Amino acid sequence: MIEILLIYAIIPLIKIAVVVLFLSGAIAYLTLLERKLIAHIQVRLGPMRVGWHGLLQPIADGLKFLLKEDIVPAKADAFIFTIAPAISLLPAFLVFAVVPFGPPDMLKDFLSWILGWFPFLNLDPETIARIAENPIASGGYVTDINIAVLFVLSVSSVGILGIILGGWASNSKFPLLGALRSSAQMVSYEVALGFAIIGVLLVAGSLSLVEIVQNQQQEHIWYVFVQPVAFVLFFICGLAETNRLPFDLPEAETELVGGFHTEYSGFRFSLFFLAEYANMIAVSAIGVILFWGGWLRPFPNSDWLSFLDFIPGVLWFLGKVFMFLYVFIWLRGTLPRFRFDQLMQYGWKIFLPVALGNVVVTAGVLLAFL
């Protein structure tokens, strides 16, 4: 009984708590990283005053958001206005339920060590071994579902709803325009994003993110080398999906004041803010898993690189995600914003046909040669 409770309830709950807390911290410090990096690209210093080199800046920002006045515009639809940030934030966090941070036996040693420290559980060594063997308890992820990619795609598109609702409920020009733009942008780029992912799915033959990584290990190669076109498409469409520059039209400061969050202030605004950064991390994590081998080290099966094995898989994963985020911010410091017609033109006239072509070619090659 206690064994089942541990495997299916307690350990997953602890894992969820760890993931949510870690994610919140990562988002907070991602904002600092962004400010620092953009500053250094512009040969400035960025935040320096709060803590050593501004290391406590995210905490100061969070406090500021909490203490600021929370304004609901007089003619806004108060209910939708209130729930829109939550609708935007929840899916962004939900994606991490299926993101594998490490291999299925990541916590095996840790579990068999730590469970011995709880004498009141009365666990004999065999039970501990069984719990530690079970991937549901010891996997480096919250859960591994066999339709994970589909889950990620569908859940992340719910987040758009929050932006549209927020823009609509504000009852103001700029948020509405931002929301209209975001709906058009996200709908058009989600198509190309989906097709880019299909290329990987054809090669991997699975929708489970864990299995996709394991397949990359079996085939001795990261899928970015098998599907380079799909990766470039995924990256560009990921930028567009997360509203990052050069695709940040929904919140174009220079044209739309703040875009969909113009009327938001205080804590509600910070929820939108969190959602944007959580989405960034989510897209990076999915990209790393699909194309850059998740927790695998470079050339996962070659012996001459086995000295790299002392670095645990989680760190490989987080390092790769960090590289992704770095490039995201780097791009923001480099490129100007697209015009709206350019955005639509690229989305429908270039990325979608190329993604479709990639799917056809991949499927054809797989059919003909494998």
Next chain:
Amino acid sequence: MDFLKRIFFVDILKGLALTFRYTYRKVYTEQYPLEKPKLAGRYRGAPRLNNDPVTGETLCIACDLCAEICPEDLIVVGSQRDPESRKKVLTHYTFDTSRCLFCGLCQEVCPTNAIELTQDFELAAYDRRSMVWDRKQLEKGWDRIHFGKDYHK
């Protein structure tokens, strides 16, 4: 060729390379209140009335040349003739920093290098009256001290 350039995002990659070079360059920002800016050697800032480093007496001989040449007429030199040595002795000296244009003519004309424009530039005050510096304040000066006639050459 142009087509290949667009396919492989050559221009975007060039831009990225440029910003990457700038990322790890030395920053231009000076954190002003924490670190003082580097001023040019000939910068002219707050005035100071120099004392002789050996005797501690003022170098000013009350010749009134600085007050004469000052385009703003902001220097007032008060003197008294010593009845024994028949020398002029400085009694008071005021310098109105609020009107000073830091042209440096006073230090150019001073025969003993008594009046000098130092590199101290933080001259803000809470009221106008305290921007008129008297002799005491002018003699306090700043930590970087230059003496000797060859200083200006």
